[in-house]
Amino acid sequence: xxxxxxxxxxxxxxxxxxxxxxxxxxxxxxxxxxxxxxxxxxxxxxxxxxxxxxxxxxxxxxxxxxxxxxxxxxxxxxxxxxxxxxxxxxxxxxxxxxxxxxxxxxxxxxxxxxxxxxxxxxxxxxxxxxxxxxxxxxxxxx
Numbered sequence: 732x733x734x735x736x737x738x739x740x741x742x743x744x745x746x747x748x749x750x751x752x753x754x755x756x757x758x759x760x761x762x763x764x765x766x767x768x769x770x771x772x773x774x775x776x777x778x779x780x781x782x783x784x785x786x787x788x789x790x791x792x793x794x795x796x797x798x799x800x801x802x803x804x805x806x807x808x809x810x811x812x813x814x815x816x817x818x819x820x821x822x823x824x825x826x827x828x829x830x831x832x833x834x835x836x837x838x839x840x841x842x843x844x845x846x847x848x849x850x851x852x853x854x855x856x857x858x859x860x861x862x863x864x865x866x867x868x869x870x871x872x873x
Contacts, residue, residue: 732800732801732809734799736797738795739796739833740835740836743836743868746834749792749795757784757788757790760787793865797832797833798857800828800853801828801829810840816833816838816839816840818831818841819841819863820842821855822842828844829844829845830856831856839864841856843856
């Protein structure tokens with residue numbers, strides 16, 4: 732089993748703090764991307780809305796979530812060692828590999844199974860984790 736990523740917030744406040752830290756990076760990514768697309772000032776004002784920057788922030792936050800990548804036995808051992816987590820698994824239980832994210836801030840873990848396409852599974856899992864675990868948490872007032 733190996734672990735990659737940087738965000739595994741322990742509390743809702745920590746999740747909100749980490750989400751806030753990616754805000755400036757999201758703005759920079761959007762600005763530089765629109766420069767590369769040759770947006771002029773008017774097109775930038777018309778097309779780059781707060782929703783666009785928020786979507787970039789969501790994607791950056793999700794892409795930095797800590798995930799564990801392992802085989803089915805390692806995943807099942809992790810689940811047995813962490814019965815306090817409510818686990819949501821997507822995919823088939825008849826494949827050899829699993830990627831998962833544990834969210835201590837909510838007591839939830841999200842997992843995705845895969846056979847060969849690890850990168851795709853990691854990306855899918857991070858989007859699932861953001862949507863299932865963090866979106867509501869980040870939208871709620873502290």
